[in-house]
Amino acid sequence: MASEIQPHPQARKPCLLNKIDAFQEVVSSAVIIPKEDGVISVSEDRTVRVWLKRDSGQYWPSVYQVLPCNMKMCGNFYFAFQEFILSEDYNKMSPARTYQAHQSRVTVVLFVLEMEWLLSTGQDKNFTWHCSESGQQLGTYHTAAWVTGLQFDVETRHAFVGDQSGQVTILKLEQDSCSLVTTFKGHTGNVTALCWDPIQRVLFSGSSDHSIIMWDIGGRKGTAIELQGHNDKVQGLCYASHTRQLISCSCDGGIVIWNMDVTRQETPEWLDSDSCQKCEQPFFWNFKQMWDSKKIGLRQHHCRKCGQAVCGKCSSKRSTIPLMGFEFEVRVCDSCHESITDEDRAPTATFHDSKHNLIMPHVWSADMGHEPCGVLRFWSAAVCMKLKGQECEATVALEGKRKIQEN
Numbered sequence: 001m002a003s004e005i006q007p008h009p010q011a012r013k014p015c016l017l018n019k020i021d022a023f024q025e026v027v028s029s030a031v032i033i034p035k036e037d038g039v040i041s042v043s044e045d046r047t048v049r050v051w052l053k054r055d056s057g058q059y060w061p062s063v064y065q066v067l068p069c070n071m072k073m074c075g076n077f078y079f080a081f082q083e084f085i086l087s088e089d090y091n092k093m094s095p096a097r098t099y100q101a102h103q104s105r106v107t108v109v110l111f112v113l114e115m116e117w118l119l120s121t122g123q124d125k126n127f128t129w130h131c132s133e134s135g136q137q138l139g140t141y142h143t144a145a146w147v148t149g150l151q152f153d154v155e156t157r158h159a160f161v162g163d164q165s166g167q168v169t170i171l172k173l174e175q176d177s178c179s180l181v182t183t184f185k186g187h188t189g190n191v192t193a194l195c196w197d198p199i200q201r202v203l204f205s206g207s208s209d210h211s212i213i214m215w216d217i218g219g220r221k222g223t224a225i226e227l228q229g230h231n232d233k234v235q236g237l238c239y240a241s242h243t244r245q246l247i248s249c250s251c252d253g254g255i256v257i258w259n260m261d262v263t264r265q266e267t268p269e270w271l272d273s274d275s276c277q278k279c280e281q282p283f284f285w286n287f288k289q290m291w292d293s294k295k296i297g298l299r300q301h302h303c304r305k306c307g308q309a310v311c312g313k314c315s316s317k318r319s320t321i322p323l324m325g326f327e328f329e330v331r332v333c334d335s336c337h338e339s340i341t342d343e344d345r346a347p348t349a350t351f352h353d354s355k356h357n358l359i360m361p362h363v364w365s366a367d368m369g370h371e372p373c374g375v376l377r378f379w380s381a382a383v384c385m386k387l388k389g390q391e392c393e394a395t396v397a398l399e400g401k402r403k404i405q406e407n
Ligand SMILES: [Zn+2]
Pocket: 276, 277, 278, 279, 280, 281, 310, 311, 312, 313, 314
């Protein structure tokens, strides 16, 4: 690896601010409380805790509540999620409403403050949306596979629905109906997380195939850029639009902070050829040329930069190509290797190891003067991280109304 190459200026390291490790159970969700030094966590034992930082510098729960079990009604099992109101002083959490939306486990819940809509998906493959004012179910849509990622664009009322088959379905939601707009298919594994940047109009999808795809919808050219920086399943994504950084995490504990302020290119299509497009030696299935030229057939490889079909000898070198999303070294042909400068090789992301199975990052940035920080939820503990010297845009997750989801 080209470790001596300096990363692009925006790719700075996060530093550990605090660690909350008083959990007996796996943490399944955690979010920062905006403008407060606090964190709300949900664990697999169905406990919700509101952690506030005390004068001692330690986090102590101000609320500790066990959520009710799933409810049984009319002979059918309904799996519900519940809305809670958190008091202004964070000392009391009271149940407000229960939504019986699904007939099996709820997989994702998304609250859209602007619409007063609660979107949810379940293992019953239903995508539903409710009015959070009235509690009424507004509509439902049957998906092809279990949904594992959900995002919503307020301006155009498009819902992005990522599922276990690896595809992302785009639905246009009306008050009580929805229509299928299109589907994106680019992953070879499940979609595990989605993240929408409404400003640049870019959708990020993370997958168990270790990759992230940036779907540039706002660019209107059909550009899809693959980001290769994880060694294991990508499980969570969040976008800090103020600093234009994407934060992704994977189940091996890897955290990658991507500088999205650089222009990346799409990878080329792989070209077909019966012989090396550099030295013209035949590939092993090309019997005629092998016979005519009395040459042994070679194995076909592809240069990741130009897409040409080349033999192993003409593509013996490896390089990172960060501007094509390859933060790891990949096969390139000799001429492409020569054309890649040290500047081209400068990483556009920084890499960190949290040593835990990470499920989801959450980033929030206060107004000027406040310390920006992010939370990562993962198995058995939670960490607050500060993105050093940077401000990060707030997410709307807890803005205005505070809602907690139960899976
Ligand atoms: Zn060759």
